[in-house]
Structure formats: structure tokens, C-alpha cells
Amino acid sequence: MLIAEPLQRAIDELSKLPSIGKKTAQRLALHILKSDENSVNALLQALSDLKTKIKFCSECFNLSVEEKCDICKSPKRDHSMICVVEEVSDVIAIEKTNEYNGLYHVLGGVLNPLANITPENLHIKELISRIEKGGVNEVILALNPDTEGDTTSLYLLKILKEYPIKISRIARGLPIGGDLEFADPATIGRAFLGRITL
Amino acid sequence: MLIAEPLQRAIDELSKLPSIGKKTAQRLALHILKSDENSVNALLQALSDLKTKIKFCSECFNLSVEEKCDICKSPKRDHSMICVVEEVSDVIAIEKTNEYNGLYHVLGGVLNPLANITPENLHIKELISRIEKGGVNEVILALNPDTEGDTTSLYLLKILKEYPIKISRIARGLPIGGDLEFADPATIGRAFLGRITL
Incomplete structure (x- = not known):
């Protein structure tokens, strides 16, 4: 097969990106060429x-153009709340909801002994020093509801309990627009455990 | 929502590419960032x-790094056959099969009066001058089996009939691995019309 070398190289490089296969890479490369x-x-x-x-x-540890990010610098945000998330993409997801007006703390991952990710690899001590500086009233744990996320939440809870602040975790239950019939048993179980009195 | 400007710009630019939506663009941008x-x-x-x-x-009019492409320059290819295709991507698709060893001619599109694409917009006169130069025995029309492709094939046939060369069109019928039960009537009809004696 004779494909011009720069095209082949562009296809190869593009197909290294996540969710981009050889066919999509070829379509993208030909599109860019045109x-x-x-x-x-x-x-x-x-x-x-x-x-x-x-x-x-x-x-x-959110993304920023300057030393401090726009959220940390904003006087309009509630500086007494810190929402702890795993990744930068979680900050974007939460920001899109317009439901949260506090600050963030991006851990940069979750505890995972199998992948050799220990507390030292995450931005946990920086979180502690932010709390020790004072002014923080509540820490909201918004890690993913999976084994690693739960382990990390428990680990953080153990450390944060030492400080006179409120610690909360975002709710688990049926997703909005979801259907009870098709929800998995674990989610339904959590929805019952987390029921609120009306 | 507060997203760092360079990230937002990268997401916007990536989502302009075909088949890349906002979510994929964000995943790609964050991947590149990491x-x-x-x-x-x-x-x-x-x-x-x-x-x-x-x-x-x-x-x-295939893609090339030099003035002539690797296929046109190759002494191993059969220079007496020209396969006429619509786009560069069709050359790649045919090359992948390893079934064809002749040369190509990329029209750069198909006739489409609604989109104002007339014979002058396609590389048709260049095809004629290649044939007039001599040495070509067969022209294979490999345009897409749709209305525009068929119209263009008919138009080319009318012109090429003037020359003492064989003109053929690639076969239409059931795709390999296809199922008669699920094939559309037009394809089955064409498969009957194109039946070959065993």
C-alpha cells in the first residue's frame, strides 16, 4: 500500500489519541488536509x-493560565467551601452545573495500591495546609462512586476529622431521568440508604 | 463556568473537526495536556x-510528497490501467485491498448540478489527456454506487467511448459477509443483473 508518508504519519499520530481509531484518524487527517x-x-x-x-x-491544582486559577482568585466564590475532586475534568463537569459556588481541590487521582498510587502521590498535604490556614468551614468530597473513590474518601475523612470543619460527600442515588426498572441493584440500594424525610 | 482560556480554545478548535463533539474534544484536549x-x-x-x-x-491528483506520486512513479505498477475514483480516500481504500496494481485518477468529486459541480470542476480533461498520450488499455470506473457517482460514470463513458480502450465499472452486488435477508432490494436487484455464468 502506497500512502504519502506525511499522511501516514499524521494518521499514526492522530490514532494515538484516546477514542480515535485508524479510520477516524484517516478521516481527520484528510479533513485537515482539505x-x-x-x-x-x-x-x-x-x-x-x-x-x-x-x-x-x-x-x-486546577488548570490555570496564571499562578492562581480564576476560581481561586474570584471574590464572588465562597472561599469557605472546598470541593475535593479527582481530576480537572471533574471541575469542568461540576462547573457546568452552575450549582456550586465554592472552591475546588484537585487531588490528581485516587488511592490505588495496585497502581502504586499512595497518599504521597496525591495533593493531600496541600489540602491539609489549605485547611490549616483557616477560613474553610466545609469540605465536600466529590470523588467517583467506585472502590478507589470510596477508599480515598474514607482516607480523607480519617484525616479531616481532626479539624473543626464540616465534612460532606455528594449524594448517591438514581440519576435524574433514570428509570428504577433499569437501575442496577447497588444504585437502588444506595438510593434507599440515602433517602430523605419529606 | 470558569475554564482556562487555552483549554476552552483547544476544545473549540478540536470540536470543529468531523465526528468530534464537545465531549470528545474535551477528552482529547485533557489528554494532550497530560x-x-x-x-x-x-x-x-x-x-x-x-x-x-x-x-x-x-x-x-493523488496525494504526493513530490511532483509525481509514488504510485505513478512505480515501475512495478501496470501503467496501462487507470482506475478513476472520486476522492483520495478511495485510493487508500482500494490500495488496502492489494487487489489492484494499476494507476489511479482522482476526479476530486462527482458531477452534482445542485452543488454547482460541473465537468470543469473535476479533473476530467486531465484524464482525457492521459489517455490521448497513449499507453492506456483500460479505464476502470470506481465511483460510488449512488446517483451522483452513476451520473458521472455515464458522463465519462460517453466521452471515453471515443477512444479505442476498454472501459469497465467495478461490480455491484451483495457485500462479502452480507446477508441476503437483510440486503436492500436495490442491491439484490443489482446482484441479479450482474450475475455471472459459472
Whole structure:
């Protein structure tokens, strides 16, 4: 098979990205090849800026252009609440809801002994020092509802109990628009355990 | 919602690509952000080379790094056969089969009066001049089996009939691994019309 080398290389590089297979990579490469120069340059510039201009917020480890991220700097946010999440993508997901107005703390993962991820690999001591600095009234644990997330939540709870702050965990139950008939037993069980009096 | 500007811009640019929605764009941008610098540079270099290093073969309008593409230059290929296709992606698809050893001619589209694509917009006169140069014994029409492809095939047939060459069209019928029960009537009809004596 004779494919021009730059095209083959672009297909190979694109198919290294998550959820991009060989066929999609080929379609993308041919699309880029046909696009006008300005839009290709805009794409290349955006991807290159992504790598060079973005760093992590020194306070909460969210993505930031400056030393502190826009959320940590904002006077409109409630600085007495910290929501602990696993990854930057979780911050984006929560921000999209417009339901939360406090600050964040991105752990950078969850405890996972099998993958050699111990408390030292996560931004846990930075969370503690934020709490020790004072001004924090509530820490909301918003880790994923899976084994690693639960283990990490329990670990954090054990440490955070030492401080005179409220510690909460986001609710578990049936997803909005979900159907009881098709929900898994674990979710239904949790929904019963977490029922609230009306 | 407060997302770092370079991240938002990368998501916007990535989601302009075909088959990439906002969610996939976000996953890709976060993946690129986490990747090491070498692999990001390799991707950026490949995409930029795609735009700067690739041009169209002066003979067949396939993609090429030099003036003539590797297929047109190859002495191992059968230079007496020309397979006419719509797009560069069709050349790749046919090359993958390893069933065809002749040359190609990429039209760059199909006739479509509604989209204002007339014979002048396609590389038809270049095909004629290749045939007039001599040495071509057979032209295989491999356009897509749809209305525009058929119209273009008929148009080409009318012109090419003037020349003392064999003109053929790739076969239509049930796809390999297909199931008669689930094939559409038009395909089954074509399979009957195109039946061969055993």
C-alpha cells in the first residue's frame, strides 16, 4: 500500500489519541488536509498553547493560565467551601452545573495500591495546609462512586476529622431521568440508604 | 463556568473537526495536556507537515510528497490501467485491498448540478489527456454506487467511448459477509443483473 508518508504519519499520530481509531484518524487527517490554512493554523496554535500556556493552580491544582486559577482568585466564590475532586475534568463537569459556588481541590487521582498510587502521590498535604490556614468551614468530597473513590474518601475523612470543619460527600442515588426498572441493584440500594424525610 | 482560556480554545478548535463533539474534544484536549512534550510535538509536527509537505500528484491528483506520486512513479505498477475514483480516500481504500496494481485518477468529486459541480470542476480533461498520450488499455470506473457517482460514470463513458480502450465499472452486488435477508432490494436487484455464468 502506497500512502504519502506525511499522511501516514499524521494518521499514526492522530490514532494515538484516546477514542480515535485508524479510520477516524484517516478521516481527520484528510479533513485537515482539505481545510484552509487559517483554520489549520488556529488548531495547531490552540494545541500548542494548551501545552505551553497552561499550568496548574498553586492553590487547588486546577488548570490555570496564571499562578492562581480564576476560581481561586474570584471574590464572588465562597472561599469557605472546598470541593475535593479527582481530576480537572471533574471541575469542568461540576462547573457546568452552575450549582456550586465554592472552591475546588484537585487531588490528581485516587488511592490505588495496585497502581502504586499512595497518599504521597496525591495533593493531600496541600489540602491539609489549605485547611490549616483557616477560613474553610466545609469540605465536600466529590470523588467517583467506585472502590478507589470510596477508599480515598474514607482516607480523607480519617484525616479531616481532626479539624473543626464540616465534612460532606455528594449524594448517591438514581440519576435524574433514570428509570428504577433499569437501575442496577447497588444504585437502588444506595438510593434507599440515602433517602430523605419529606 | 470558569475554564482556562487555552483549554476552552483547544476544545473549540478540536470540536470543529468531523465526528468530534464537545465531549470528545474535551477528552482529547485533557489528554494532550497530560501527554509528555515529545508526543505532543510529534503530533503537532505531523499535522503541520500534512499541510505543508503534501501536494497533489501532477499526473493522477493523488496525494504526493513530490511532483509525481509514488504510485505513478512505480515501475512495478501496470501503467496501462487507470482506475478513476472520486476522492483520495478511495485510493487508500482500494490500495488496502492489494487487489489492484494499476494507476489511479482522482476526479476530486462527482458531477452534482445542485452543488454547482460541473465537468470543469473535476479533473476530467486531465484524464482525457492521459489517455490521448497513449499507453492506456483500460479505464476502470470506481465511483460510488449512488446517483451522483452513476451520473458521472455515464458522463465519462460517453466521452471515453471515443477512444479505442476498454472501459469497465467495478461490480455491484451483495457485500462479502452480507446477508441476503437483510440486503436492500436495490442491491439484490443489482446482484441479479450482474450475475455471472459459472
